[in-house]
Amino acid sequence: MKRIISILLENESGALSRVVGLFSQRGYNIDTLTVAPTDDDTLSRLTLTTQGDDHMAEQIVKQLHKLIDTIKVVDLTVGSHIERELMLVKIKATDNDIRTELKSCVDIFRGHIIDVTPATYTVQLAGDSEKLDAFIEAVREMGIMEVVRSGVSGISRGDKFLRV
Amino acid sequence: MELLSGGEILIRALKDAGVKNVWGYPGGAALHIYDALYRQDDVYHLLVRHEQAAVHAADGFSRATGEVGTALVTSGPGATNAITGIATAFMDSIPMVVISGQVPLTKIGQDAFQETDMVGVSRPIVKHSFLVTRAEDIAETIAKAYYIAATGRPGPVVVDIPKDVTDPSHKVPYSYPSEVKMRSYQPTDKGHRGQIKRAVKTLVDAKRPVIYAGGGVVIDNASEQLIALAQALNYPVTNTLMGLGCYPGTDRQYLGMLGMHGTFEANTAMHHADVIFAIGARFDDRVTNDLEKFCPHATIIHVDVDPTSVSKNIDAHIPIVGTCTSVLTEMLAINKELKTKPDADAIADWWTQLDQWRADKGIYTASRYEESSGSCIKPQDVIKMLYKITNGEAIVTSDVGQHQMFAAQYYLFDKPRTWINSGGLGTMGFGLPAAMGCQLAFPDKDVACVTGEGSIQMNIQELSTCSQHKLPVKIINLNNAALGMVRQWQDMNYSSRYSESVYEDSLPDFVKLAESYGHVGMKITHIDELEEKMRKCFAMKDRVVFMDIDVDRSEHVYPMQMPGGSMRDLWLNKTERT
Numbered sequence A: 001m002k003r004i005i006s007i008l009l010e011n012e013s014g015a016l017s018r019v020v021g022l023f024s025q026r027g028y029n030i031d032t033l034t035v036a037p038t039d040d041d042t043l044s045r046l047t048l049t050t051q052g053d054d055h056m057a058e059q060i061v062k063q064l065h066k067l068i069d070t071i072k073v074v075d076l077t078v079g080s081h082i083e084r085e086l087m088l089v090k091i092k093a094t095d096n097d098i099r100t101e102l103k104s105c106v107d108i109f110r111g112h113i114i115d116v117t118p119a120t121y122t123v124q125l126a127g128d129s130e131k132l133d134a135f136i137e138a139v140r141e142m143g144i145m146e147v148v149r150s151g152v153s154g155i156s157r158g159d160k161f162l163r164v
Numbered sequence B: 001m002e003l004l005s006g007g008e009i010l011i012r013a014l015k016d017a018g019v020k021n022v023w024g025y026p027g028g029a030a031l032h033i034y035d036a037l038y039r040q041d042d043v044y045h046l047l048v049r050h051e052q053a054a055v056h057a058a059d060g061f062s063r064a065t066g067e068v069g070t071a072l073v074t075s076g077p078g079a080t081n082a083i084t085g086i087a088t089a090f091m092d093s094i095p096m097v098v099i100s101g102q103v104p105l106t107k108i109g110q111d112a113f114q115e116t117d118m119v120g121v122s123r124p125i126v127k128h129s130f131l132v133t134r135a136e137d138i139a140e141t142i143a144k145a146y147y148i149a150a151t152g153r154p155g156p157v158v159v160d161i162p163k164d165v166t167d168p169s170h171k172v173p174y175s176y177p178s179e180v181k182m183r184s185y186q187p188t189d190k191g192h193r194g195q196i197k198r199a200v201k202t203l204v205d206a207k208r209p210v211i212y213a214g215g216g217v218v219i220d221n222a223s224e225q226l227i228a229l230a231q232a233l234n235y236p237v238t239n240t241l242m243g244l245g246c247y248p249g250t251d252r253q254y255l256g257m258l259g260m261h262g263t264f265e266a267n268t269a270m271h272h273a274d275v276i277f278a279i280g281a282r283f284d285d286r287v288t289n290d291l292e293k294f295c296p297h298a299t300i301i302h303v304d305v306d307p308t309s310v311s312k313n314i315d316a317h318i319p320i321v322g323t324c325t326s327v328l329t330e331m332l333a334i335n336k337e338l339k340t341k342p343d344a345d346a347i348a349d350w351w352t353q354l355d356q357w358r359a360d361k362g363i364y365t366a367s368r369y370e371e372s373s374g375s376c377i378k379p380q381d382v383i384k385m386l387y388k389i390t391n392g393e394a395i396v397t398s399d400v401g402q403h404q405m406f407a408a409q410y411y412l413f414d415k416p417r418t419w420i421n422s423g424g425l426g427t428m429g430f431g432l433p434a435a436m437g438c439q440l441a442f443p444d445k446d447v448a449c450v451t452g453e454g455s456i457q458m459n460i461q462e463l464s465t466c467s468q469h470k471l472p473v474k475i476i477n478l479n480n481a482a483l484g485m486v487r488q489w490q491d492m493n494y495s496s497r498y499s500e501s502v503y504e505d506s507l508p509d510f511v512k513l514a515e516s517y518g519h520v521g522m523k524i525t526h527i528d529e530l531e532e533k534m535r536k537c538f539a540m541k542d543r544v545v546f547m548d549i550d551v552d553r554s555e556h557v558y559p560m561q562m563p564g565g566s567m568r569d570l571w572l573n574k575t576e577r578t
């Protein structure tokens, strides 16, 4: 099962490598990983996704907690939550039919075309990972040149929040 | 405020952290620090002969005293030599601070002379690490390092200090923090009260209980509480390799060590238990044998200070995260008030069964090995003799191999912090330097290093350190002329093909070797000379004595769990099994 784990981390040198090192050391995979400072620049917010059953997820959360630099850790997948991922896709768009088809596809997925050349379209799309996967499938035939995904960012729904 | 250089600040901060001795080895990146050490008398430095030994010695000091050990090494090879020692301490949760010199900040990342990314290299084997980038940060970092090392589940902390940060010409104000607070680190102390109540009730209702106590009880100084609880309930206790001594080895309620080379009675009791109270233990694979077949009837209560240890290998029915001392203290109080008492008949039946197992196939009552005769000295008998001559009161360190298991089985430790061994990492070469640390801590105690001719050669150079710093440890070398534990596995699993476990004729003359360092060497080849010579050895209070004892080369360690079996599936000797 896919897990989205959110971490508040001291924004210190070496902190990120400890998180990443923990995963390889304990034999867990990281599928996606995003890190950036928050409104408080002494903190980093990190979201990572991994696969695992309940037992494994519990161990991962506990192991992450044990790192000295982590302040809070939650498995967002346990409660209701929102996940978003940003994707940029460069697609070969030389002939007009493809351009038209691509545009309508981008509209259906509520994306944006953010760069155009005579030979290419670059599309920006945000959503959950399944939506981004679906878009890739939809345009695969047209000729994908490059895909850049940000990895998942997640936040819990409702009144709950992760803060120091 | 006083102005000090980074090097001076470091030494002053060590003093303020309560450090009295540091084991180390100098080199370029640490020279400013060594110069600051030279100009003071508060912190005593002991020069070793290899950085691995510095870390093991600091580790031995810590295990014997409960204080945080300290090692100091230079960058590059000094730092990498320390790694095995750090990993050893990490696996056994030993509080320790290792300070490493680093190339100047201006050179970091340039493949400078003796540059190693120490924080990176040590990352998976430390509790935490720091790279200090300003002299102003040294005191606070040291305070944090000692706090982190000693609290929660203890462990080694690395403090890496670039050379320019200790520059003698750059002076900054010194102040040592009066307390350490970290928002990201707040170790748990007390366990969940409701869970503790449930645990006591479950324990009291048990019909076939076993208390399974590990190194956590030693580390947290919780022996007294453990003994009180076990004796209030009249329940049997087994200790892990790391827990030996936390429950008295000579007590009637003690079943001996459990696990791979544990006693028949302890392993069999675990298998049949209906309630297992695990405290400060972590269901290590050297204890449980096959997890699928582990203790099929047991309700498991698991107390540990580290949440990641609870329900990691075996799901606990009643998990409790808290320190051993605080949880046991609460359990004692709850038990006192509780109206229900253990079912006396059931417990009496259980003891009848346990005593039967002990009498039938027990490790101490029946002779589990052929006795020594003539020039065939049984290693077990050497340990029994050591026990007799030291009145069971020595601090015993060991290396890794058969000799370690014989020591663990046959020296009955009555007190915690008297059995000092590398349980988790199993580091050959640990015994001698660890013994130095113990001897420094307890100058008047007998400190015996039980070792093998293989292990002792991994840090034999420390015989020189013993001379320089007057550390009169006694070395009990169970010389079986082989990497005995390797050979045992080769006997059992590889049709006695002794691939690289024997040395042909290359062993040194250990007596002459000891003498060349200025120590006393003794060779024992006959059982009749053992007692007298060992008495002489321990009578020489201020000398290092190296007893090189030829022991039976064909002896194996038994009992031994059968791979893939349950805890009670054991080889009892070369031909008999359960």
Ligand SMILES: Cc1ncc(C[n+]2csc(CCOP(=O)(O)OP(=O)(O)O)c2C)c(N)n1
Binding pocket: B399, B400, B401, B402, B403, B404, B426, B427, B428, B429, B451, B452, B453, B454, B455, B456, B478, B480, B482, B483, B484, B485, B486
């Ligand atoms: C540093 C290190 N290398 C290898 C091993 C694997 N090993 C475990 S026991 C052993 C043999 C030890 O021989 P010795 O010290 O003579 O003890 P004996 O088993 O003969 O009593 C070896 C090689 C180890 N534990 N540590």
Ligand SMILES: [Mg+2]
Binding pocket: B401, B452, B453, B454, B478, B479, B480, B481, B482, B483, B484
């Ligand atoms: Mg040997």
